Amino acid sequence: MIKHWWKIAAIVLLLAVLAGGLLVPLKTGITGVDKLNIASDTTTRLQIDIYNPGAVFKPEKALLGGKYGFLATRLSYDTGVLLAEFNPKLGKSGPEGMSNLYVLANGQWMAFPSAVSITRSATDTGSSNAVMVVADELKSEAVTFPNRPILNESIRNLFYHVPMWFSMIFLLLISAVYSVKYLIKPNLLFDMRSDALIRVAILAGFLGCATGSVWASVTWDSWWPRDPKLNGVAIGMLMYGAYLLLRSGIGDEYQKARISAVYNLFVFPIFIALIVIMPKLSGDSLHPGAGGTVGFNQYDLDNTMRMFFYPAILGWILLWLWMASLLYRSNKLKNYLP
């Protein structure tokens, strides 16, 4: 029992991650507005959809624009829909174009970027009524996940899609260590460990591709968007596919083990370069933390996501390690005669 603590830890961690990751509610957020265009110097009523408004939703301010913006003149709220009346006056010099929408409710600002476009109407020749607003964001203490436009509820995928890649890289790293061990001391058990780890890592990587593809189809509008990370992964997966082919083509156990070890040590740094370093260098990856995009840590103001993200990584890594150990042990029973 004591020996198996890490397997139990994997199960407990992942149960907690499934429960928390799927059931902790998102923060209150804006999911849509009913108009794309509004004219200046006319009173327009915007219908704003509020997601997870909570039991009491008290709107205080609504603002179109950014640091300088137009405050709503009237606000009324009823079950998930906020009605806000705006009368933006651009004046002679105010810029037309896309405006963000901000709503202050229950002491917290929420944002919806590029909500509506303001066009100047013919009568709008007076002075502007834009005000300067300082959005002092209050941090909430509640256990909720951030509610980001585009991502919305799919932000939960962070606990299931991302750990697939972390696990894959971790398993491949250990497998490379066993390859080094084999080259130092040609013991077939090292080769079998390294092989089992690679096979399970390929499965994790495949699941990472599949789940990422599903996620991207909703948030990035394509099953396989143009992204250096994805292309790097595709090449990397092919290289590990070649590993499987290479192994199946060699009969002699020791030759197979030595060639596998050398190939593994050759491929691992290339794989890391392709999926970690290249996307950062290219500068236009969609993935967080690479090039122009921000990491997820910027979204998570109250650390609720971290509370589940780190256990998720650890739990998934342990689970895949467990599977690799089962594969290794059954292979050992089948092939190896001590």
Next chain:
Amino acid sequence: MLFLMSMASPLLADNNPMRGNAKFNVVAVVLIIIFAGVAGYLIYLDRKITRMEKEKEKSS
């Protein structure tokens, strides 16, 4: 099982916002139960392989 059920009951409560009108929390609890089943199968495999390893040790 009891442990799982005691963990799941607050998640299934009426006042969890994830319940909403769509009862999403039910889906999440179903997924948790399925994962528990998969984990149970892994434990079963692990024990089976351990038993076979011991038998092999004895016979050799």
